[in-house]
Amino acid sequence: MNARIEPLHEEAGAPASTTHHRWLQLGLGLLCMMSISSPQYVWTLLTKPLSAKLGVPLPELQITFSLLIILQTFFSPFQGKLIDRFGPRLLISLGTVMSGLSWVLSSMATSTPMLYLTYGLVGGLGTGIVYVGVVGLMVRWFPDRRGFAAGAVAAGYGMGAIVTTFPISASLAARGLDATLWLYGIAFAVVGFVASQGLRVPRDATTPKASAVAGADARDLRPSQMMKSPLFWLMFAMMTMMSTSGLMVTSQMATFAADFGITKVVVFGMAALPLALTIDRFTNGLTRPLFGWVSDRFGRENTMFFAFALEGVAMALWLMTRDNAVLFVLLSGVVFFGWGEIFSLFPSTLTDTFGTRHATENYGWLYISQGIGSIFGGPLAALLHQHTGSWVPVFSVGITLDIVTAVLAILVLKPMRARFLSKAIV
Structure with a gap:
């Protein structure tokens, strides 16, 4: 007997009630994402104390970060299938608890294999369930505003560490590494678990407005069908390149800031590195709903071109002015x-192209690209720095990837997707 646990749905009611309910879902999804953000975005503050505690060099330690991202991403298709089958509340509840528990267990780690198992394995699987589940749920609740909705909850993942960066930095100085991991791990688990209890699946993921999205839901392809399309693999390659560039900065920032002489400098009355990390979390979160909203109105590929090129130019200026603490921040x-x-741009583009019915599982397959990017941006970038003795080659690779991806978006992805959607509509 093939038993199936049906996910909870919203109650049928007036459109106004439905609209209100989906904004509530967006808020709960945002809280869940905030609760799992620190393992990735505060990692750079933990590298030095962890290296000192375990007595290992940075490249060996950075394997932990890559494991976190790899396991967060590589298992996401399977996690997406489970979420589609059993509903978001059960799986996302489990994921938030696992994510917080990973920090509690990491406080007891006495070797890198133990750290890989706790911070990497448990944390990666937990955050992956939550991330894919929440994004997949929101693109179903907001078929008419996919870019904005995916960006809004992704902002929780990017901005969640804003409220923890300075407190965790202060706690590391006052309480030490182990107590900080234990205390904040418990807090993350509690917040995420409580927020996830209100998540629901919409009764009908399509609305009349959804048809206004160019090509939206023209076909609902399963992952096996989607992966036969060269269009999917182009998106996969592009997201891998952007992930490599971004995760290089995320995972190595404290290290190259120290090499640039920034960590002991005060800017605007605050320590430069925690200030930069706090600003980064804000802009990293703000960009997701903002560019998602822009892409809903001006096109996904046009928005990609501008945003990706912006990062490449900013990284080049950052490298050229690296001895100026104010400009660094x-x-x-x-x-x-x-x-x-x-x-926000890739999940909304993917769902626009391949449909909503299998959106969570489909995005799980695309999300693997971030795991590949973490390998290039984490330990391999650290090894490149170690062998060359300079951050210039590392930054040069990241800048090149940004510019190439921007060009691919406007010159290759845009016409390919237009042809694909025109055939789908016919």
Whole structure:
């Protein structure tokens, strides 16, 4: 007997009630994403104390970060299938608890294999469930505003660490590494678990407005069908390139800031690195709903071209002015503003192209690209720096990837997708 647990749906009611309910869902999804953001976005603050505690060099330690992202992404198709089958509340509840628990367990780690298992494995699987589940749910609740909705909840993942960066930095100095991991791990698990209890699946993921989206829902392709299309693999390659560039900065920022002489400098009355990280979290979050909203109105590929090129230019200026602490802080915010929008532009573009019915599982397959990017942007970037003794080659690779991806968006992706959708409509 093939038992199936049906996910909870919203109650049928007036359109106004439905509209209100979907904004409530957006808020709850945002809280869930905020609760899982610190393992990735505060990692750079933990590298030095972890390296000192475990007595390992940075490239070996950065494997933890890559494992977090790889496991967060590589298992996401399977997690998406489970979420579609059993509903978001059960799976996302489990994911938020696993994410918080990973920090609690990491506080007890006495070797890198233990850290890989706790911070990497448990944390990666937990955050992956939550991230894919929430994004997949929101593109179904908002078929007429997919870019904005995906960006809004992704902003929770990008901006969630705003409220924790300074407190965690202060806690590391006052309480030490282990107590900080334990305390904040419990807090993350509680907040995420409570917020996830209100998540629901919409009764009908389509609305009349959805048909106004160019090509939206022209066909609902399963992952096996989607992956036969060269269009999917182009998106996959583009997201991999952007993830490599962005995750290089995310995972290595504290290290190259120290090499640039920034960590002991005060800017605007505050320590430069925590200030830069806080600004980064804000711009990294703001860009997601903002560029998602722009793409809803002016086209996905046009928005990609501008945003990706913006990051490439900002990274080049950042490198050229790396000895100026004020510009380091300000330009870091611009760099993240040009990167974070990939988490609204790619899922909305994918769903516009291949349909909503399998949106969660389909995005799970695309999301694997971030895991590949974490390998290039994490330990491999650290090894490149170690072998060359300079951050210039590392930054040069990231800048090149940004510019190439921007060009691909406007010159290759845009015409390919137009042809694909025209055939789908016919």
